[in-house]
Amino acid sequence: MVTTPAPSPILAMARRAAALRAEGRDIVDLTLGEPDFAPPLHVIEAARAAAGRPLGYAPANGLPDLREAIRRDVLTTHGLTYGADQIAVGCGAKQVIFNAFLASLSPGDEVVIPAPYWASYPDMVRMCGGVPVIVPVAARPGFRLQPEELARALSPRTRWVILNAPGNPSGVTYTAGELEDFASVLRPWPDALILSDDIYAHIRYVATPHHTLAAVAPDLSARILLVDGVSKAFAMTGWRVGWGCGPVSLIHRITAVQSQNCTQTGTLNQLAAVAALDGPREILVERRAIYRQRRDAALSVLRASPDLAVAAPDGAFYLLVQVRDLADDTTLALQLLDAGVAVVPGSAFGATGHLRLSFATEAATLIEGCQRLRSALGARALSGAA
Numbered sequence: 001m002v003t004t005p006a007p008s009p010i011l012a013m014a015r016r017a018a019a020l021r022a023e024g025r026d027i028v029d030l031t032l033g034e035p036d037f038a039p040p041l042h043v044i045e046a047a048r049a050a051a052g053r054p055l056g057y058a059p060a061n062g063l064p065d066l067r068e069a070i071r072r073d074v075l076t077t078h079g080l081t082y083g084a085d086q087i088a089v090g091c092g093a094k095q096v097i098f099n100a101f102l103a104s105l106s107p108g109d110e111v112v113i114p115a116p117y118w119a120s121y122p123d124m125v126r127m128c129g130g131v132p133v134i135v136p137v138a139a140r141p142g143f144r145l146q147p148e149e150l151a152r153a154l155s156p157r158t159r160w161v162i163l164n165a166p167g168n169p170s171g172v173t174y175t176a177g178e179l180e181d182f183a184s185v186l187r188p189w190p191d192a193l194i195l196s197d198d199i200y201a202h203i204r205y206v207a208t209p210h211h212t213l214a215a216v217a218p219d220l221s222a223r224i225l226l227v228d229g230v231s232k233a234f235a236m237t238g239w240r241v242g243w244g245c246g247p248v249s250l251i252h253r254i255t256a257v258q259s260q261n262c263t264q265t266g267t268l269n270q271l272a273a274v275a276a277l278d279g280p281r282e283i284l285v286e287r288r289a290i291y292r293q294r295r296d297a298a299l300s301v302l303r304a305s306p307d308l309a310v311a312a313p314d315g316a317f318y319l320l321v322q323v324r325d326l327a328d329d330t331t332l333a334l335q336l337l338d339a340g341v342a343v344v345p346g347s348a349f350g351a352t353g354h355l356r357l358s359f360a361t362e363a364a365t366l367i368e369g370c371q372r373l374r375s376a377l378g379a380r381a382l383s384g385a386a
């Protein structure tokens, strides 16, 4: 039997916030990494048009038209060329990652995960029989992984290494030079596959272009699974369309898992994803600018507090806020619910002593939530609580 994980701490906090709201409490919810925008209009129109057609099963690795659209997207976004047989579509990037682990991990295989990390990675690894090896990235501004930190975690038992940039929750992005350094560390370990989780590639606030490991180190591409999807960039979280691009043998195994699991993600949803990928891209630029304004507005409220330290993230839509002298971030997150703001404790991401706030929330609500957080921490400092 698989190891059953504890419920996702992110969803647990979101559920608590929703329950309190249902009781009539005024709670600002900054827990979920869920864009508050609607999907682009042309996507909705394409879905409406497709809904009237017969929609049967699609191939387990995704509709050919979608895989073609992904091929074009990966070429435009990353300058990488993949064949149609090197792409697997799943119910969100999440399922593709899970399928990849299930298809490749043997009991005791190690998966190297730099911390802070997306809270789902360690649980997925455990459920698939693997052992998460957490690499604590020193809390230098922005949590930038250093090559020597990565090198120390690798061993003959390493089956996967996870690189996620822009990162959830740190927002870290890497330059081509930094990725070159990671590639040099990874080359001597030919049995280690590399998960490049680029789901936030389009949500970046730095002027430099997005770089991905397979483009920077093409000699490693036979070991890299590049993962992306429509959830974050196109505000289509509920449509559940994500994909992985990688070596044919791994894609075949991922597809085999998919075909005996839920067969495929919905055919209608896949057609909507084609419309998103092939449609105009200005909306990505506009939304990026809005996220940036929200990020900066939230930072100016939070940075006015002597109890908080927070770096400006390069990408994604999270603030990882360090709270001075904080021993127990879970208790603090629960106390903050009483103060009317829901956030996720940093320990859920391997960042004890921090809180994660999502700024995928409309500006006035976000500012109100940050002000509540600041006032609650001010009151806590006055009462001398730890």
Ligand SMILES: Cc1ncc(COP(=O)(O)O)c(C=O)c1O
Binding pocket: 033, 091, 092, 093, 094, 095, 118, 164, 167, 168, 197, 199, 228, 229, 230, 231, 237, 241, 242
């Ligand atoms: C780093 C990271 N990877 C993958 C995912 C999963 O995205 P999807 O909605 O495509 O399953 C998320 C969602 O929060 C994420 O933050």
